[in-house]
Amino acid sequence: MTQMTVASARARHNAYLPVEAEIVEFVQESQTIFTLGLRLTDPALHAAYHYAPGQFNMLYLHGVGEVAISIVSDPEHEDLLTHTINRVGRVTRGFAQLQVGQRIGVRGPFGRGWPLREAEGQDVIILSGGLGCAPVISVINYIMRRRERFGHLTIVQKVKHVDEFIWPERYEKFKQVPDTTVLVASTEGSVNWRWDVSPRIKILEEVQVRSERTVAMMCGPEGMMQSATQYLTSLGMQESSVYLSLERNMQCAVGHCGHCQFGGQFICKDGPVFAYSEIKHLLGTRGI
Amino acid sequence: MQFLARQDFPKLLESLIIAGYQCIAPQIREGAIVYDKLQSVTQLPQGYRDNQRPAHYQLEKNEDVLYFGWAVGVQALKPLTFAPRESLWTAKRDANGKLTFIETHPEIPPTAVIGVRACDLAALHLQDQHFAYNSYSDTYYNARRRQLFLISVDCAFPASTCFCASTGDGPSAQTGFDIALTEFPEGFLVRSKSSRAEAILATLPLTEVSETQQQAALAQNQQAIEKQTRQLPSRNLKAAFFANLEHERWQDIATRCLACGNCTSVCPTCFCHSESAEPTLDGSSNTQYRQWDSCFTLGHSYMHSFVLRDNILLRYRQWLTHKLGSWHDQYGRSGCVGCGRCLTWCPVGIDITVEAQAICGESL
Structure with missing residues (x-):
């Protein structure tokens, strides 16, 4: 999909609505820091998901809420969308307790990344x-x-x-x-x-x-x-x-x-x- | 331009209802003018003036026949397009933990709003710029906005709190309406801007407008301008505000401001809102809501472990420097349309025109 069609698809799409993602990897980086490796459960959406380093996603923890987390994976060389998170607030404390196989919501990518x-x-x-x-x-x-x-x-x-x-x-x-x-x-x-x-x-x-x-x-x-x-x-x-x-x-x-x-x-x-x-x-x- | 006699005004309402519109119009509720559903013109606030000044609002009965002889009600059009609270989507979790996200969209019938002020049309345009004509167009806002049919009435009796002439947004409507009315005791001058408006007007017994009537409309507009005693400097205040972030006046305001958020609630252009998750007790379902937020709350600038604007000085300064300053960067003009609601509904009567002058005056 070209940049243009991604942009116009997004203009039609409701940017507030998350899509489902599965936690494929969970890495405990330190006592409070952990990394989630995500795959959008709809294979077509996962394949069409393009982002740039420095952009972020809104991650939704069911029943708790959303939080903005930057994407740390390489858009061209990694299949999973990875997010490294520090356990500091209500939503991130909840994410810290998740396990591989559990589902969350993702919407994005948002913002302007690195030059x-x-x-x-x-x-x-x-x-x-x-x-x-x-x-x-x-x-x-x-x-x-x-x-x-x-x-x-x-x-x-x-x-x-x-x-x-x-x-x-x-x-x-x-x-x-x-x-x-x-x-x-x-x-x-x-x-x-x-x-x-x-x-x-x-x-x-x-x-x-x-x-x-x-x-x-x-x-x-x-x-x-x-x-x-x-x-x-x-x-x-x-x-x-x-x-x-x-x-x-x-x-x-x-x-x-x-x-x-x-x-x-x-x-x-x-x-x-x-x-x-x-x-x-x-x-x-x-x-x- | 055409003329609609006063006795034929109910036919406008009938035509709108026949055309499938629900009608929303000013009415008196608990001593104030608010927009609500209208069944009959007898519900309009006929023969009322609104006495407004900082921290004061009072309706006064006047024995004239005018339906729209007052200035502005409590709210502009904002609640009709940017809902005070609405659901965005619902997430359902099944027994296997699978999540399904379902959009919740407002079902709004075609809605005609009668008695819209020029300042409120200007504010609607600013909200359109923010929510609709943006890189992300807001589907919830758009679903409400596209149903509106707008009938403005020029403001002939500005309140003491009004300053739309100085912001260039009133007192007469120039754009943004379907039908614009100018009210006189004998009836209304009628202008239209859209083909759907023409279809409504074609059903009414309109007559030619005389030269005298046109002159009277111009004179009424001129008088409404001259009645306005408050004003904002008409130039871009952004540089002046940001050069005066440490002005001592901010501290003075902070000792008066209660950070109640009344100003942001009645402001027709304030767009801040917060999201919240509201799960069912069994956790299987969650609905995501958004509702109006205010930069006067502590939570507005909360960041994981601290609050960025932890005192009233910083919160008031954020509001005013955004409204009259950085709004220029975002949407090419000030975010104030001169409706004066923030003066009237401020419980301690803080006057945005006085504060802007006190902070920026020496820099202009």
């Missing part, structure tokens, strides 16, 4: 804080599978506690990939912690901007992203080449319910990924 076309041929810096690594892991995997299309890759992951760092074995593998720098730090260390221990985002100071042709993509607390952007632009990066994934209360996911407004932007529809230049006037302002 992967634009990043081709350029150096890429990927920065995340806390569970921000879930949205960006889709980009990291995407680039790793197509490594030759991109320049130098820098991956920065900052966590407060070592428990928040999931997928250590993946980061070990990323380190072995040529032309790739991996920087991981935790505010608090522990006995088996093999990466850096540093406060705030001091680890950023190790990031090098090697070329004017560099794109940065980041996800995490807004204060962290703001400091990181200021640092990267001080090294010569363009504000329009720094992309941030924002998060707000989302209920409808189609720009109608009003909860996710960030100034004039609807994060669910106009984002969640924005160029810094699009949002800098309000980023970091209390209550926006």
Whole structure:
């Protein structure tokens, strides 16, 4: 199906209505973080389901409600739709108790994802804080599978506690990939912690901007992203080449319910990924 | 433009009913004008004025024959298109855990609304932009919206809270109606904008409009403009608001605002709503509802572990900077049509025109 027909099919379709999906995989990543691998139970819908890294789905837990979760699987190389979820709220606590074979509802994909076309041929810096690594892991995997299309890759992951760092074995593998720098730090260390221990985002100071042709993509607390952007632009990066994934209360996911407004932007529809230049006037302002 | 004599006005209602419309029109309920189903013109609020000022609304009997001699009722058209509460879908779970999702769609008969104000038509257009003419067109909104047949009546007696002339949305209807009426004691000047309106009008004993009547309509409109004492600055206030996010006036407003959400409930353009899941006791079935929400509630900005706008200052600021500021980014104009309802129904009488001037005045 072409982009056009997908768009027009969606215009006719009721974007509020979920479809059924089966949990095919359930992976406990840490004490509170888990990954659901989903397959839409209608094979035709599953085959026709297209998405881009950085987009999200609304996942429905029967009788409890919906929650917006980013898609972490690779749209071209993975059959299952995977979502990595932190058990923090009413709906996600419910999802944490599900098992393989159980059914949930899915509607999506929604939003504007990462600028992967634009990043081709350029150096890429990927920065995340806390569970921000879930949205960006889709980009990291995407680039790793197509490594030759991109320049130098820098991956920065900052966590407060070592428990928040999931997928250590993946980061070990990323380190072995040529032309790739991996920087991981935790505010608090522990006995088996093999990466850096540093406060705030001091680890950023190790990031090098090697070329004017560099794109940065980041996800995490807004204060962290703001400091990181200021640092990267001080090294010569363009504000329009720094992309941030924002998060707000989302209920409808189609720009109608009003909860996710960030100034004039609807994060669910106009984002969640924005160029810094699009949002800098309000980023970091209390209550926006 | 044609003329419909007052004694023939009931024939308009009859024609609409014969054409298959349910008719909704202003009526008095518990001391206020509301839209409700109409069977007979005797139910219209004939000979009433509405005395409105911040935190005050009172109907006053006036012995004239006008049906529409008041300004605006409690609600605009919003509840007819964007339902205060409605179900979106039902999910059923069978014994094997299989889920089936069933759309629930509103069944709305063709509906003629009589007595729509110009400000409310402007607000409807803004809601159309938000719900219908968007990248995702809202099937629930559309199902209600497409059934509406709109008969406006120009506003001749603005309330003290009205400022539609300054927002460019009234007091006379220019667009968005099927039939537009201008009311005089002897009858109505009639304009139409749609072929289905022509079909209704063809059944009525309409006569030619005299030059005097046309002049009288223009004079009435001019008087309605001149009666309006409040105004919003007509320019785009977005830059001024966002340059003044730390203005001390916000704190002053926050000490008065009760965060009750009355303003957002009566605002004809506010579109925020929340979703909720309502399962049956045995868990086999769940219905997903949406209902009006307000940016004045704590839950509106709730994010997994915290509330983004945890005080009234931030919540009022969100409302006003969106309504008069960032709305320009979204839909190319301000989100305020000058109906004045948020002044009238605010229990402490906060006046959006005064606050906008206090915050932006020095930046204009």
